[in-house]
Amino acid sequence: MIQYVLKCAKGHRFESWFQSAVAFDKLAAAGHVTCAICGDANVEKAIMAPRVRPGRKAVSGLGDPEPSVPAVAAETPPPAAPSEEMQQALKDLRKSVEANSDYVGEDFATEARAMHLGEAPERAIYGEAKLEDAKDLIEDGVPVLPLPFTPKRKTN
Template sequence: MIRYALTCANDHGFESWFQSAEAFDRLAASGLVACAVCGSDKVAKTLMAPSVRPARQSTEPAAKPLTTPQNPAEMALAAMRRQIEENSDYVGMNFAAEARAIHDGEAPERSIYGEARADEARKLIEDGVPVAPLPFLPARKTN
């Protein structure tokens, strides 16, 4: 996972996590990275200082293989994902339509998560539908 400081064309600053630098490039080129404030898909990386751990002491025992996230950011992201998946309905690519139906009272009110194109998400925000981007992809899209 890699964290980037980002800014949009409207000069809003925010941060987001990506699986890799290539994943950010691929998502940004597809218009799938959007500003968390205004929804603009004109997003660029900004300068940020890297997070560097101090060197290990030579007397430290060999590290064990990691099977679960160990740093606080990864642990928080994993906890957020669990919370959302346990307490929300996954609606897949129908997210925009389902969010609008719930907002308009045409579908039962409940927590949902899913996928939407940047233009669909922007339209929901413009229409006052309360939505927010998630810092992870649905399980079906991960390796």
């Protein structure tokens, strides 16, 4: 696996993982790599600093440590606040999820599993689940996705 910092023609920067450098090249050439922010298919690798592990001698303490090589920091701007466009997209997503789904709170894992097994009627739901419960659902083939926002807790 390899992680690249990518940028689109509109200047958005984001990270993504690929199986290999060749896999990235094939996917990009086929137009399957798109900007995570605006969806632009004109994406290229951005300049980034390599991650280099120290040699075995430096880690184990055996022999002379390998001399350190000064790293050159890539010109990576500090993380910017989410754009207005992205904030509006998240608001719209939240509004759509809340309008078209039932909030089941902390019973999400139980309810999703029951629907998957045919023990409860199928419907769109959202709620909260512990990480272990979410992993179990995925391993059991229950189709779930994390939301990019925290659900508003319903109160009396």
